[in-house]
Amino acid sequence: MKSKKIIFILFLLVAILQLLAPTKMIYDQENTLKNGKALKFLTEPIDPNDPFRGKYIRMNYDINSFNTKDTIWERKQEIYVYLNDSLGFATLKTVSKTKLEIDNNYVKAEVSWYDNYNNKLRFNLPFDRFYMEESKAKPAEDLVRINNRRDSLKTNITFAMVYLNDDKFVLENVFINDVSIKYLVGK
Known part of the structure; x- marks a missing residue:
C-alpha cells in the first residue's frame, strides 16, 4: 500500500x-x-526547410557585422550585440565579448568569422527563422525574396519585428511595407 x-x-x-x-x-x-523593446530589423532573403520543426522563412539581416581592430575572435563564440533604436529600426551600437551594463537592448549572437582585411567581425543573430504554416511558407519566402531585390528596395521595406528583453527575444512577425507577411500570403 x-x-x-x-x-x-x-x-x-x-x-x-x-x-x-x-x-x-x-x-x-x-x-x-x-x-520587451520592439525593434525592426531590415532583412535579406534566404529559403530553407527544417525537417523536424517545419517550414520557415530564413531571415538574414543587414545588421550582421561590426568594425573592430580587435582580431581575437573565435568562430561560434558567444558575443553580446548592443542595439540602438533609430526611428523604430535596429542599428548597431557595439559588440562585446562580455555583458556590458550599458542597457538591456542587446542580444546574444554567434561569431561567424573575423575579416582581417576589412577589420570586420561577422556574426549571426539568433532570431533567423520565422516559422509559418507549411502551405504559406514558400509563398511568403518568394514574396520576401521579390521585395528584397535591389530594384524593389527603393519602394519596398521588408523587416522583422523582434522584441528584446534582457537576453530573451521573440521574432513576432515579418512585414513588407508595414503589412504582415501572414496577411499578404493569406489573401
Whole structure:
C-alpha cells in the first residue's frame, strides 16, 4: 500500500514537471512580448526547410557585422550585440565579448568569422527563422525574396519585428511595407 502511494506521488510530480516546462516557455515569450523593446530589423532573403520543426522563412539581416581592430575572435563564440533604436529600426551600437551594463537592448549572437582585411567581425543573430504554416511558407519566402531585390528596395521595406528583453527575444512577425507577411500570403 505504501509503495502505491509513493508511485502515485512520483507520477504526480512528473506530471507537474511536464506541465511546468511548456508553461515556463510560454510565460517567457509572453513576458518578452509584453515588457520587451520592439525593434525592426531590415532583412535579406534566404529559403530553407527544417525537417523536424517545419517550414520557415530564413531571415538574414543587414545588421550582421561590426568594425573592430580587435582580431581575437573565435568562430561560434558567444558575443553580446548592443542595439540602438533609430526611428523604430535596429542599428548597431557595439559588440562585446562580455555583458556590458550599458542597457538591456542587446542580444546574444554567434561569431561567424573575423575579416582581417576589412577589420570586420561577422556574426549571426539568433532570431533567423520565422516559422509559418507549411502551405504559406514558400509563398511568403518568394514574396520576401521579390521585395528584397535591389530594384524593389527603393519602394519596398521588408523587416522583422523582434522584441528584446534582457537576453530573451521573440521574432513576432515579418512585414513588407508595414503589412504582415501572414496577411499578404493569406489573401
